[in-house]
Amino acid sequence: MASNIFNEIVSAALAGHYGVLGLNVFDELTLRTAVEAAEAEKAPIIIQTSVKTVKSIGARRLSDHFKLVSSASGSPVSLHLDHCPDRGVISECIREGWDSVLFDASHLSLGEATAQTKEVVEEAHAHGVNVEGEVEGIQGVEDGIGSDDAPTLYPLEKVIEFINVTGIDCFAPAIGNAHGLYKQEPQLDIQRVRDLVAATNIPMALHGGSGLSAEQFGELIAAGCAKVNISTALKRAFIEGYRNYLTAHPSAAEPLTVIAQVRRDLQQIVVRYIRQFGSAGSVSS
Numbered sequence: 001m002a003s004n005i006f007n008e009i010v011s012a013a014l015a016g017h018y019g020v021l022g023l024n025v026f027d028e029l030t031l032r033t034a035v036e037a038a039e040a041e042k043a044p045i046i047i048q049t050s051v052k053t054v055k056s057i058g059a060r061r062l063s064d065h066f067k068l069v070s071s072a073s074g075s076p077v078s079l080h081l082d083h084c085p086d087r088g089v090i091s092e093c094i095r096e097g098w099d100s101v102l103f104d105a106s107h108l109s110l111g112e113a114t115a116q117t118k119e120v121v122e123e124a125h126a127h128g129v130n131v132e133g134e135v136e137g138i139q140g141v142e143d144g145i146g147s148d149d150a151p152t153l154y155p156l157e158k159v160i161e162f163i164n165v166t167g168i169d170c171f172a173p174a175i176g177n178a179h180g181l182y183k184q185e186p187q188l189d190i191q192r193v194r195d196l197v198a199a200t201n202i203p204m205a206l207h208g209g210s211g212l213s214a215e216q217f218g219e220l221i222a223a224g225c226a227k228v229n230i231s232t233a234l235k236r237a238f239i240e241g242y243r244n245y246l247t248a249h250p251s252a253a254e255p256l257t258v259i260a261q262v263r264r265d266l267q268q269i270v271v272r273y274i275r276q277f278g279s280a281g282s283v284s285s
Contacts, residue, residue, distance in 0.1 A: 006078040006100040006130045009044045010170055013226035014203040019277035022046040024082055024231035026053050033263055035069050035077055037270040043279040044076040046227060051084050059096040075283050090120055100130035106137030110154060117166040132205055133168035160199045170203050170227060177208035188216060190223050197224030214276055221277060228277050234269055241265040
């Protein structure tokens with residue numbers, strides 16, 4: 001595994017049997033709120049950006065703002081590119097200072113996915129950047145990437161071979177999880193997580209965290225999901241925060257007052273997940 005802040009964060013989480021919040025942010029408010037909440041909880045945090053966010057704001061501007069915010073934090077903070085099938089965006093984020101990238105190769109055949117992921121790993125590691133791999137696909141659409149169709153699943157030994165051959169640093173398994181909100185109770189294959197960690201000794205990344213129960217989170221983290229992604233829950237809190245405030249205060253005329261309330265709503269979400277995943281207090285003073 002290439003050594004950088006992402007590596008340090010997820011390796012410590014795997015060894016310490018807690019989960020680190022991987023939070024998808026989409027603007028300055030969500031970024032700053034997440035970093036400051038993690039510092040207050042003495043917890044590490046992984047700030048994640050979607051391809052859509054990178055293209056909307058710009059890779060260099062995002063990276064510069066992340067560095068400005070994270071440099072003031074007393075907690076470990078890393079910048080991660082979430083689900084990205086676009087090699088061009090992968091390369092751009094590697095150049096612009098992301099600590100890790102998720103190359104989503106689930107749209108490719110297993111052979112092609114292995115070959116391309118290996119190329120991404122070689123490129124990223126040459127720049128000190130970690131790589132999260134995905135080959136089976138996580139059901140559901142997130143920021144325009146993915147599918148509602150059932151993912152292609154490979155035998156366990158094929159996935160282990162993919163991990164070992166490519167040299168990825170973290171893996172996103174398909175275990176019955178899904179992006180977005182669950183329409184029914186998910187049937188999670190927790191044993192698959194245990195088997196993958198035992199065979200590869202790398203941390204697993206849990207996608208589709210919004211909507212899972214505290215018990216499910218606990219079991220998956222104990223099995224080896226050292227990185228736990230949350231996106232939908234934060235987006236909903238952001239939208240509903242503005243909607244609820246303006247519904248209750250229809251004559252509101254001061255934007256900063258509205259933003260302050262939404263910020264408090266977002267802080268509660270971040271703190272709740274940090275505590276739920278067991279990472280609060282894991283950063284020594």
